[in-house]
Amino acid sequence: MALALPEPRWPERLSPLKVVDDLLRCGICFEYFNIAMIIPQCSHNYCSLCIRKFLSYKTQCPTCRVAVTEPELKNNRLLDDLVKSFNSARQQLFQLVLDSPPVSPPM
Amino acid sequence: MALALPEPRWPERLSPLKVVDDLLRCGICFEYFNIAMIIPQCSHNYCSLCIRKFLSYKTQCPTCRVAVTEPELKNNRLLDDLVKSFNSARQQLFQLVLDSPPVSPPM
Ligand SMILES: [Zn+2]
Numbered sequence: 001m002a003l004a005l006p007e008p009r010w011p012e013r014l015s016p017l018k019v020v021d022d023l024l025r026c027g028i029c030f031e032y033f034n035i036a037m038i039i040p041q042c043s044h045n046y047c048s049l050c051i052r053k054f055l056s057y058k059t060q061c062p063t064c065r066v067a068v069t070e071p072e073l074k075n076n077r078l079l080d081d082l083v084k085s086f087n088s089a090r091q092q093l094f095q096l097v098l099d100s101p102p103v104s105p106p107m
Numbered sequence: 108m109a110l111a112l113p114e115p116r117w118p119e120r121l122s123p124l125k126v127v128d129d130l131l132r133c134g135i136c137f138e139y140f141n142i143a144m145i146i147p148q149c150s151h152n153y154c155s156l157c158i159r160k161f162l163s164y165k166t167q168c169p170t171c172r173v174a175v176t177e178p179e180l181k182n183n184r185l186l187d188d189l190v191k192s193f194n195s196a197r198q199q200l201f202q203l204v205l206d207s208p209p210v211s212p213p214m
């Protein structure tokens with residue numbers, strides 16, 4: 001089972017960052033945003049491909065159901081930059097935690 | 108001098124997160140976004156108050172100079188959620204670093 005998980009478990013000491021990680025994921029595919037698009041009328045965000053596929057089937061936001069068409073989608077580039085920086089920081093911090101001696105009591 | 112700094116120095120072990128921290132700050136006031144607004148035509152973001160003040164003086168994006176008027180600004184609520192979660196995580200991690208023994212060689 002553990003081997004099937006796409007992401008490593010979060011070390012307890014880094015768990016405060018889990019909330020940030022969750023926010024940087026698309027509500028359709030649950031991966032980090034890949035070319036994040038914002039729906040300006042409701043402020044929800046999805047990967048470009050995920051939301052375009054969804055809108056070809058139903059012209060509404062999958063989360064709040066506000067009416068939306070493809071030309072209304074706008075790039076939310078800061079989210080792409082945040083994904084890149086956060087993912088890199090996460091990997092470096094995971095490595096540091098693995099390399100550092102456990103604190104007692106273990107956390 | 109040190110006392111005048113509004114933010115504590117980043118512990119070396121947490122420095123990978125500094126890049127994320129920088130991305131969550133407004134380019135006008137350099138504080139974390141406070142009610143983040145996106146300019147849909149260029150994807151730049153600012154605090155609501157900062158960009159409204161700026162636009163009352165000059166109707167363009169302060170970063171890329173694209174023409175923009177106040178009604179075109181849209182909320183970028185995910186940035187507000189990210190600021191809240193990241194700031195809280197940062198404080199918890201700073202505390203953990205202060206509480207944990209230094210790694211040798213010191214990092
Ligand atoms: Zn997606």
Ligand SMILES: [Zn+2]
Pocket residue numbers: 039042043044061062063064065066
């Ligand atoms: Zn929505």
Ligand SMILES: [Zn+2]
Pocket residue numbers: 133134135136137138140141153154157
């Ligand atoms: Zn500002």
Ligand SMILES: [Zn+2]
Pocket residue numbers: 146149150151168169170171172173
């Ligand atoms: Zn701009």
